[in-house]
Amino acid sequence: MKKRDIARATDPHREREASRYEHPIPSREFILRTLAEAGVPLTDEELAQRLAIKPKERDAFAKRLGAMEREGQILRNRKGAIL
Structure with missing residues (x-):
């Protein structure tokens, strides 16, 4: 399995996103988890x-x-990086 596939496979909402979009991207929850882990x-x-x-x-x-x-789930610092 490729590194990209492993990263995607750990998204707990992958199936939900795949059912909604032709080219699914990581869920909001997975993005937030990735930011927290960083x-x-x-x-x-x-x-x-x-x-x-x-x-x-x-x-x-x-x-x-x-x-x-816009919904306040993420913030950006003065340099534009996501918090």
Whole structure:
């Protein structure tokens, strides 16, 4: 199994996301867990690498992060990294 597949397989809501979207991206819960496990602020690019986001998923991932920020699930520091 590839590293990307292993990262995706640990998302507890993977099936829910796959049923909703043609190209499913990690769930909000999995994104939050990944940020918590990192223990330090991550840039969008660093988070995308940790979550093995594919190039065709980048737009959807950016929209999800924007929605999470609007809803107060994530915050950005002065340098733009996600807390």
